[in-house]
Amino acid sequence: MGSPYPIEKKNQILGRILSKEITVAQAHREYGIAESCLYHWLKAVKTSGAQPAQRTQSAPLPRGMNLRAAIVAEGYCQEVGFDSPAAGKYCRTKGVTLEEIKRFSAWLAQNDGDVVLYASARAREQELINKVSELNEEHKQQNRELQRKEKALAEAAALLVLTKKAQAIWGDKEK
Helix, strand or coil: CCCCCCHHHHHHHHHHHHHCCCCCHHHHHHHHHHHHHHHHHHHHHHHHHCCCCCCCCCCCCCCCCCHHHHHHHHHHHHHCCCCCCHHHHHHHHHCCCCCHHHHHHHHHHHHHHCCHHHHHHHHHHHHHHHHHHHHHHHHHHHHHHHHHHHHHHHHHHHHHHHHHHHHHCCCCCCC
């Protein structure tokens, strides 16, 4: 039987634990996974000698460019043709070589589905974690309120039954 957790999520959690970004207890609280399960995953990684998949893969970015600028440059060069004079002129204005753009283009073609801006993904993940924590707290508060009301209702029902029994035994005092 397979794990109910996607391998990507499992690797992300293990990567954060092994890089000492979070502890097992913090991972338990953030992700709601039993500590024993997390320790089992860690033991499996350590005994196999394998490392969990890295969260981010290093892109061969052209020098002096960030990911977004490199994608724009790659798109432009692909549109006009990598061997066109316009592509060469564009690369010279950006201070990179056409070979760097070609290398980045080849890498991008291989890793198209894996490109994620880490900062925005991490911010979104933290936002979702905070929302889940907030909803869990709200759920706990609603459960406490529900239990309080159930106890009050049970007490009222018990008093009603006792009142009826007392009236049956001793009669109605109002008569």
